[in-house]
Amino acid sequence: MSATFEVLGQDGRARRGVLHTAHGDVQTPAFMPVGTAATVKGLMPDQVAQTGADILLGNTYHLMLRPGADRVESFGGLHRFMAWEKPILTDSGGFQVMSLAGLRTIDEEGVTFRAHTDGSSHRLTPESAMDIQRQLDSDITMVLDECISYPAEKDEALESMRRSMRWAERCREAFVERPGYGLFGIIQGGIYDDLRAESVDALQSMNFDGLAVGGLAVGEGQAAMLSVLDGLAPVLPPALPHYLMGVGTPDDIVKAVARGIDMFDCVLPTRSGRTGRGYSRTGHINIKNARHAVDAAPLVDGCVCPTCSKFSRGYLHHLFRCGEMLGPILLTLHNLSFYQQLMAEIREAIASAQFATFLENWNIVQDTSETT
Amino acid sequence: MSATFEVLGQDGRARRGVLHTAHGDVQTPAFMPVGTAATVKGLMPDQVAQTGADILLGNTYHLMLRPGADRVESFGGLHRFMAWEKPILTDSGGFQVMSLAGLRTIDEEGVTFRAHTDGSSHRLTPESAMDIQRQLDSDITMVLDECISYPAEKDEALESMRRSMRWAERCREAFVERPGYGLFGIIQGGIYDDLRAESVDALQSMNFDGLAVGGLAVGEGQAAMLSVLDGLAPVLPPALPHYLMGVGTPDDIVKAVARGIDMFDCVLPTRSGRTGRGYSRTGHINIKNARHAVDAAPLVDGCVCPTCSKFSRGYLHHLFRCGEMLGPILLTLHNLSFYQQLMAEIREAIASAQFATFLENWNIVQDTSETT
Numbered sequence: 001m002s003a004t005f006e007v008l009g010q011d012g013r014a015r016r017g018v019l020h021t022a023h024g025d026v027q028t029p030a031f032m033p034v035g036t037a038a039t040v041k042g043l044m045p046d047q048v049a050q051t052g053a054d055i056l057l058g059n060t061y062h063l064m065l066r067p068g069a070d071r072v073e074s075f076g077g078l079h080r081f082m083a084w085e086k087p088i089l090t091d092s093g094g095f096q097v098m099s100l101a102g103l104r105t106i107d108e109e110g111v112t113f114r115a116h117t118d119g120s121s122h123r124l125t126p127e128s129a130m131d132i133q134r135q136l137d138s139d140i141t142m143v144l145d146e147c148i149s150y151p152a153e154k155d156e157a158l159e160s161m162r163r164s165m166r167w168a169e170r171c172r173e174a175f176v177e178r179p180g181y182g183l184f185g186i187i188q189g190g191i192y193d194d195l196r197a198e199s200v201d202a203l204q205s206m207n208f209d210g211l212a213v214g215g216l217a218v219g220e221g222q223a224a225m226l227s228v229l230d231g232l233a234p235v236l237p238p239a240l241p242h243y244l245m246g247v248g249t250p251d252d253i254v255k256a257v258a259r260g261i262d263m264f265d266c267v268l269p270t271r272s273g274r275t276g277r278g279y280s281r282t283g284h285i286n287i288k289n290a291r292h293a294v295d296a297a298p299l300v301d302g303c304v305c306p307t308c309s310k311f312s313r314g315y316l317h318h319l320f321r322c323g324e325m326l327g328p329i330l331l332t333l334h335n336l337s338f339y340q341q342l343m344a345e346i347r348e349a350i351a352s353a354q355f356a357t358f359l360e361n362w363n364i365v366q367d368t369s370e371t372t
Numbered sequence: 373m374s375a376t377f378e379v380l381g382q383d384g385r386a387r388r389g390v391l392h393t394a395h396g397d398v399q400t401p402a403f404m405p406v407g408t409a410a411t412v413k414g415l416m417p418d419q420v421a422q423t424g425a426d427i428l429l430g431n432t433y434h435l436m437l438r439p440g441a442d443r444v445e446s447f448g449g450l451h452r453f454m455a456w457e458k459p460i461l462t463d464s465g466g467f468q469v470m471s472l473a474g475l476r477t478i479d480e481e482g483v484t485f486r487a488h489t490d491g492s493s494h495r496l497t498p499e500s501a502m503d504i505q506r507q508l509d510s511d512i513t514m515v516l517d518e519c520i521s522y523p524a525e526k527d528e529a530l531e532s533m534r535r536s537m538r539w540a541e542r543c544r545e546a547f548v549e550r551p552g553y554g555l556f557g558i559i560q561g562g563i564y565d566d567l568r569a570e571s572v573d574a575l576q577s578m579n580f581d582g583l584a585v586g587g588l589a590v591g592e593g594q595a596a597m598l599s600v601l602d603g604l605a606p607v608l609p610p611a612l613p614h615y616l617m618g619v620g621t622p623d624d625i626v627k628a629v630a631r632g633i634d635m636f637d638c639v640l641p642t643r644s645g646r647t648g649r650g651y652s653r654t655g656h657i658n659i660k661n662a663r664h665a666v667d668a669a670p671l672v673d674g675c676v677c678p679t680c681s682k683f684s685r686g687y688l689h690h691l692f693r694c695g696e697m698l699g700p701i702l703l704t705l706h707n708l709s710f711y712q713q714l715m716a717e718i719r720e721a722i723a724s725a726q727f728a729t730f731l732e733n734w735n736i737v738q739d740t741s742e743t744t
Contacts, residue, residue: 038690042697044678067665067690075668075686083682293439296447306416310455314447318410318439325414325697 003140003182003209005241005262009351013233013260016350019055019210019241021087021139022180023079026054028241029257029346031339032089032265037062038072038082040336041270042329045084050306051333052340055087055139057265060132061096064122065115069135077137089140089184089265091245092129092171095214098147106146108163126170130183134176142212143171145186150218157190164188164214165202172206182209184243190215191224193231200235211236212243213261222252229259236260250279250342254362257346258355269339273332276320280338283369285313287331291372292317305337306330375512375554375581377613377634381723385605385632388722391427391582391613393459393511394552395451398426400613401629401718403711404461404637409434410444410454412708413642414701417456422678423705424712427459427511429637432504433468436494437487441507449509461512461556461637463617464501464543467586470519478518480535498542502555506548514584515543517558522590529562536560536586537574544578554581556615562587563596565603572607583608584615585633594624601631608632622651622714626734629718630727641711645704648692652710655741657685659703663744664689677709678702 005028009016019026033040033048035056040048048056058078063069075081078088094111097104101113101122110125124132129144145164148156168185175183185203189195203211213232216225225247236242243263244256253264269279278285280300285292287299298308299316307316307330319327349358377400381388391398405412405420407428412420420428430450435441447453450460466483469476473485473494482497496504501516517536520528540557547555557575561567575583585604588597597619608614615635616628625636641651650657652672657664659671670680671688679688679702691699721730 037694037696038687039696039698042701044698044701045682066694067686071666071686071690074666075684081684081687081690083687294443294446310417312447312453314439314443315410315453315455318443318453322409322434322438324409324411325700326411326416328697329414329416329701 001179002177003180005210005239007238011350011353011355012258014257014346014350014355015260015262016347017241017262019087019263020180021182022178023085023087023139024054026087026263027347028262029253029343029350030054030263031253031343032057032263033336034059034265034267034270035082035084037066038078040332041274042325042332043336045082047306047333048084048336049086051336052344053086053336055089056084058088058090058136058138059096060090060093060129060136061100063090063136064093064132065117065120069132073135073137077135079137087139088137090133090136090138090142092133092142092144093124094129094145095147095246097124098149108166110144126167127174130171130174130176139181140210141175141181141183143168143183143185145188145214147215148190150190150215150220152190154190154192154195157188157192157195161188161190161195161199165199168203169206172208184208184210184212186212186214186245187232188215191220191228193228196228196232197235200232200237204237208240210241210243210263212245214245216244217246217248217266222255225252226255226259229256229261233260250339251362251366253342254346254359258359269335270332273335274328276327276331278331279335281365284371286371287313287316287327288320289372299331299334300338303334303337305334307334307337373551374549375552377582377611379610383722383725383727384630386629386718386722386727387632387634388719389613389634391459391635392552393554394550395457395459395511396426398459398635399719400634401625401715401722402426402635403625403715404429404635405708406431406637406639406642407454407456409438410450412704413646414697414704415708417454419678419705420456420708421458423708424716425458425708427461428456430460430462430508430510431468432462432465432501432508433472435462435508436465436504437489437492441504445507445509449507451509459511460509462505462508462510462514464505464514464516465496466501466517467519467618469496470521480538482516498539499546502543502546502548511553512582513547513553513555515540515555515557517560517586519587520562522562522587522592524562526562526564526567529560529564529567533560533562533567533571537571540575541578544580556580556582556584558584558586558617559604560587563592563600565600568600568604569607572604572609576609580612582613582615582635584617586617588616589618589620594627597624598627598631601628601633605632622711623734623738625714626718626731630731641707642704645707646700648699648703650703651707653737656743658743659685659688659699660692661744671703671706672710675706675709677706679706679709
């Protein structure tokens, strides 16, 4: 039995569920912090768990380069290597090959690229992507897909989507079934609803354990993204978890949940934390702004995260001003806690059939949000 | 009643004691991690406490510049500002003025200098040093002393020591007594035993709560340092805690305890941790060395610190290779735990009258230590 998904409840299109994996359960809607190079930057694994995260995302591209999939396997897999005992989902590397690597050559068999780290040459195929993720011991493996740049003409989106579907089939063949381990397909097709629907059709015949929406959050804007999700909602198989890759802001997440999405990942809370941006319900806080220097209040009033429960804005401002490591650490902790708290409230709202009200209140607050 | 010291036991010249302060007790011999800018670099305060530290050192020079003593006071003092509820000792700023600041002018009244951060002009006098440390809410305040460079001719050392003694007297006058808060004098006199003895004499008449040995760990080498401590041992007032400032390596600490020293501070465990050097009883581990890449063993076998109990050398090597923040964090945690574990063993050895044996075994291991 591979990783399985249970829908516990539904409210409108929003779903409350649980994904069962070899390393434990993931309550959905779920947000996955990004642990690119076998670490969520700046945090101990137990601190990440304390924010409420059930599952982490690891980046196959980074890990295959450093320390290498063989190395991670020799250490007993990614969980043991990084001391994270809960579930892990890994992407296939395709997206980072397109966004980070140099000198890419794509052919029907796969993609050859040069590493951004040292210029060394590497190759990813659907088969090797499956093998690498098996070596990493990912609970959820993602198929290798071709990621095109935005905007793309329809023919280009069509050709690319069809190649991704052929690759998905090869991934399905190559994936080694293990109890509690799952394989997700990725829906492509750009901003074209008919291509997206064709992609869902193709993937449904391949018996995946979940479907992801790929190729979004690449510059198309929230309206275009939500429009794609609106088009997909009626055709997404209800029994499978729906994962929106690389998304997004808290507002993106709330609105995607309303359209039937169950899983998310994004570098925003961690990356923003390192640059001094804190999240709150009423807008961003740029802690480097001089106004915060004398402020004895926490980053967010009433927040129970380890940062807000002990430290003032004035202290956080001081840490960033002095370039102290603890500044990025504390803002990362707060932001991840903020995201997980949001997911918990979303799950609670769906479970109690109050998601429409939650969404209404959310939109009112969003309209008055500001950066301080 | 100011901060008070109790000698609980003695073994040779080594002493087992406890320093009672407004924010709690400090078991001695004690090692104080350095929290320069209101943070032990990279660690949360509770992580520092978990290493076993009873007390932190804060740097007056850094804090008076950023965020400023008035600011720290307005936040309720350094303990509350940085969320460290245990004792804090602050240096007087004199040493950093000499080592970091630009354009120094010393006169009988005090020292004027330009900040290394922004070139702004500042002045420290014995009186302002007391006032700043009161604003910081330090449990243990250090007198302002003049720090000369090494090597110094005897006349220079004499003149400087006598000025430091005049400043010590002014500090004693200016210090505001508060229950549980103490003021330590600083013994100067370079490497000259008679000057050191004169300095102790002068300070003894001023009724300090502890005496520090200043002006060492400035390049004189361990042999010269231990020779100064040997000269001082018979004249140090036994009822007061003896604090060796800025020292040192684990070996320095063990040998200074054997000469009657009770308190230490040093940036070595934290700074070395950030550059990938780990401490062990049998030598240093440079985790960046390629040999560690494939090593599934912990940094130090049997070490119960949060780093060694969960992570392999191979993982730590990977973090440093990728420039991940978690590498410096984990090595800092290990090194501080190593130092505190050493202090705990030293205290135990003295308490059980086994310090001579401890020292003998220590020296045997030191002779065979190596860097790996």
